[in-house]
Amino acid sequence: MGGYTLIENAPLVARNTLRVAARAKLLAEIRDASKLPELLDFPAVRAGRLLVLGEGSNILLTGDVDGTVLAMETRGVHVEQDGEVARIAVAAGERWDDFVRWTLGQGFAGLENLILIPGTVGAAPIQNIGAYGMEVAEFIESVEAWDQVKKRVVTLDRNACAFAYRDSLFKREPDRFIVTAVRFALPRTHTLRLDYAGIREELERMGVDKPAPFHIAEAVVHLRTRKLPDPAVIGNAGSFFKNPIVEVAQGETLKREYAELVAWPGNDSRWKLSAAWLIEAAGFKGMREGDAGMSNRHALVLVNHGTASGHELWQLAQCVIEGVHARFGVRLEPEPVVIGSEYE
Ligand code: FAD
Ligand code: EPU
Numbered sequence: 001m002g003g004y005t006l007i008e009n010a011p012l013v014a015r016n017t018l019r020v021a022a023r024a025k026l027l028a029e030i031r032d033a034s035k036l037p038e039l040l041d042f043p044a045v046r047a048g049r050l051l052v053l054g055e056g057s058n059i060l061l062t063g064d065v066d067g068t069v070l071a072m073e074t075r076g077v078h079v080e081q082d083g084e085v086a087r088i089a090v091a092a093g094e095r096w097d098d099f100v101r102w103t104l105g106q107g108f109a110g111l112e113n114l115i116l117i118p119g120t121v122g123a124a125p126i127q128n129i130g131a132y133g134m135e136v137a138e139f140i141e142s143v144e145a146w147d148q149v150k151k152r153v154v155t156l157d158r159n160a161c162a163f164a165y166r167d168s169l170f171k172r173e174p175d176r177f178i179v180t181a182v183r184f185a186l187p188r189t190h191t192l193r194l195d196y197a198g199i200r201e202e203l204e205r206m207g208v209d210k211p212a213p214f215h216i217a218e219a220v221v222h223l224r225t226r227k228l229p230d231p232a233v234i235g236n237a238g239s240f241f242k243n244p245i246v247e248v249a250q251g252e253t254l255k256r257e258y259a260e261l262v263a264w265p266g267n268d269s270r271w272k273l274s275a276a277w278l279i280e281a282a283g284f285k286g287m288r289e290g291d292a293g294m295s296n297r298h299a300l301v302l303v304n305h306g307t308a309s310g311h312e313l314w315q316l317a318q319c320v321i322e323g324v325h326a327r328f329g330v331r332l333e334p335e336p337v338v339i340g341s342e343y344e
Contacts, residue, residue, distance in 0.1 A: 003032030004039050012069065016056030017118060018302070019235035020310040024069035031073050033091070033180040036146050044068070051339065052178055054093070054120030058127065058237055060317075062310040062340035072122050074180065077102065087141065089183045092122025096129070104214050108186040110139045112213040113193050116224050118231065118238070122179040126170045127335070128163045132220050133196035137163035141185040145170075145177040153180065165272075166242050166335055174337070174344065192216055198223050229295050235304030236295065240317060241275040241332040254328060275332055276300040282327045284320050292316040314338060
């Protein structure tokens with residue numbers, strides 16, 4: 001039995017950054033993606049649900065997993081073509097931040113704004129990770145996945161992945177695809193993204209007037225480290241809610257009533273509202289119920305102060321959803337996958 005390990009009744013507390021002490025009936029750690037069909041064919045695996053897990057940095061487990069957790073631990077980075085644009089195939093289990101730093105070291109541009117995002121490469125396309133004015137979709141050429149419906153490996157090009165803000169085909173059909181590798185197309189040079197609030201100021205503070213991609217990366221590291229709580233210090237899954245997108249009319253009405261509302265008009269005649277602002281204005285920033293809380297550093301981050309259960313964390317999140325809705329008429333949606341809820 002090479003290529004994977006099976007563990008019964010496995011603890012998951014060290015496998016999710018919210019530090020929820022859930023267990024999996026069966027944990028399958030896979031290191032060789034070619035063994036997937038064999039592994040998926042085990043009666044014990046076929047019998048229950050299957051939950052694919054990377055580093056668990058965007059998931060809330062509201063209870064134990066009565067089925068198999070498939071931990072993606074495959075490794076490998078292959079430059080398939082070099083030149084002005086490099087084509088790089090990366091195994092799903094590689095750490096995202098290690099890969100970003102490696103690309104910068106090789107002189108490839110594109111991913112600098114996405115430095116320091118926790119998680120695996122295989123999870124990056126699931127919610128189309130984004131930060132500081134950039135989304136990963138822009139640099140993904142294709143995604144290779146095991147299709148649970150077709151029972152074979154498929155390659156989906158960027159269009160087929162249907163990427164959108166914190167969304168993709170993979171998120172919409174959650175149990176269908178197991179991402180095994182992502183192929184990136186990275187340029188040697190490109191137009192740097194400096195417009196997200198804080199980047200230019202940070203570059204100025206660093207004394208950089210002609211920025212290269214690694215300067216942007218350094219600026220983003222400074223900004224992220226200042227703003228977001230570190231999961232190694234306090235359990236969290238980054239932003240717990242998506243920034244809600246509303247019709248212009250609703251945005252304008254809210255803006256008339258609340259002049260300080262933070263909102264970004266989109267190019268599709270809708271507005272994106274700052275969920276952090278809504279949560280803070282509704283009075284939830286820094287609140288705490290037992291060990292479940294909303295961070296006092298960033299209003300959008302649900303935190304586990306110690307031993308909060310997944311159920312307790314989800315109860316607090318629902319309380320925030322209801323409170324923001326009652327105050328502003330806007331219904332927040334969780335960004336992480338909430339296992340055991342209607343948002344799964
Ligand atoms: P997991 O949490 O393990 O899984 C997330 C979802 O993807 C689950 O539904 C899982 O089933 C599915 N999945 C994972 N791997 C695969 C696979 N190989 N095939 C199929 N499905 C799979 N996100 C951003 O977009 N921008 C940010 O700036 C950002 N900042 C963050 C900061 C902090 C401190 C934290 C804790 C999180 C942050 N996140 C951010 C969220 C998170 O880092 C990303 O969503 C990341 O891509 C999750 O990777 P993961 O390996 O931990 O996925
Ligand atoms: N704000 C508040 N209160 C706070 C924090 C922020 O009112 O406690 C307001 C401020 O006005 C601030 C604005 O919210 O200017 C935006 O804050 P920030 O720049 O931190 O961005 P965000 O909208 O809260 C999004 C992503 C992050 C990503 C950052 C940077 C979502 C859901 N979140 O956060 O992604 O890192 O922008 O690009 O889109 C994640 O997905 O887990 C994540 C951390």
